[in-house]
Amino acid sequence: MKYNQNKTNPSTPLTIEELEDKAREIRRLIIKMIAKAGSGHPGGSLSSTDLITALFFSVLKHDPKNPHWPERDRFHMSKGHCCPLWYAELAESGYFPKDKLMTLRKLGSMLQGHPDRRTPGVESASGSLGQGLSVALGMSLGARIDKKDCRIYVLIGDGEIQEGSIWEAAMAASHYKCDNLCAIMDCNGFQIDGATKDIMNLEPVAKKWQAFGWHTIEIDGHNMRQILSAYDEAKTIKGKPSIIIARTIKGKGVSFMENVVDFHGRAPTQEEAEKALRELE
């Protein structure tokens, strides 16, 4: 199976091990930039890392040297607070130099606290939850009008689906049979105030998406093999949008952050960052 469709890196597809290494490097970048910024959202960035690393380095058709390449696949991050992950993927892919990552959240930086179009590779701002699936739906309809053979990927959070507008978009994407649209739902089970099951229960979540007419694929969101096969499966689905429901661990990869709700939106201290980076070696 050929996974690597990255236009600028068309040589050999990355192996599972190489993708796992890449994900570890991305996690290191996330820790470093949030620690340097002094604020940000590590928990959900780390839980989505494997999903989005596989996407950027094995699935997405894109050209980091030409971010506006018309034939590109589109990626949008609806849960915009996890943008450290997006920025790390963009820098690691070559959209901009990695040293820029250390300007996260600083005055005048192209790396804003939530996504902004001033960042090369960012197609649309996000941050106000519940809007990104609609934005991706619009991109999907745009591709349909232009008869472009590209795919639209959008990362949403599990807490985020508490926003009613997500379901407006879910209904419309199904109505318009948007089979070029693939949502990735990072089910890490936590939101700011606690566990999703305690704050506002989402389950049975797959049944909800199925009832709205979506093809659902449930996976372990940290298993590279399952992740890649989910992206492949989604491509084969015709006549309906797909959603990869990925069960993940919030803060994945850093022992003292895993399933700790405090790290939803808190930066690690210098000491914690050093400890985290040692774990991610």
Place this chain on the structure above:
Amino acid sequence: MAEFLYQRDIYGQTLVELGKQRKDIVVLDADLSSSTRTSLFAKEFPERFFNFGIAEGNMMAAAAGLAAFGKTVFLSTFAMFASGRAWDQVRNSIAYNNFNVKIVATHAGITVGPDGASHQALEDLALMRVIPNMNIIVPCDAPQTAEAVITAANTKGPFYIRLGRTKVSTLENKGKFEFGKAQALTEGNDIAIIACGIMVSEALIAVNALAKKGIKARLINMHTLKPIDTKAILKAAKETRGIIVCEEHSIIGGLASSVAEVVAENYPTKVARVGIKDRFGQSGEPAELLKEYNLTNLDIEKAAVQCLTN
């Protein structure tokens, strides 16, 4: 006898013309396409029209996605829902991105009539005006509606164009339409009347009545609310004894506020506001409501006389 036309008829027809000329034009609606007249475009270009059902927030953010894909998106619903229901999407997904999304909101103001307060958007200009990047046009009649729509299609960035429900009389001899540049419809240095939308034709009647009393009023059609024509306002402030601002909108946050902000900072003068005085609307026929809410030519005339005597 002036011609009475629906602004939304002209809007729908203009969209069809634009659609023929430009493949990048896409039109969206939220279950009101027959009322807003986007149905005309839908019939002509079904592959470039999408109905989002009763889900305005989704429509707005999807418009952002289409714009991100390079489309110029026109979308319509009633002013109430375009500005209120979907405000967060308009701010964060459309205006913040500075996308080419043109919101053409119909059924604005008190003249929505019998539907009553829930459907009478009296705050929409205030809500849209505070958003950076947003451009706002309130055309005074049907021909000007076409000019506004074409301007929006040819100008980068988000637009909010405000249209009414009822037929409006066409105003003759307005001169050339220029985005961001007010039109002086009458000359006069006693008092200035700055109006937008349907209030321009009401104001014109008031101007004629004032002339009979020997008061020469300068009537300014401020069709572009944002960016506002500061020059025209300051010229009026300097050359007349006061400004009457007329709008079918709350006196808070709309045209009157825009004018007051400009004069307060640069050349303080008397500003009187003819508009909805911080109230909700109610059911009634448009003409009855204009009277009930003190938005008639008589109210404008009275305000002008009062301004000059005080």
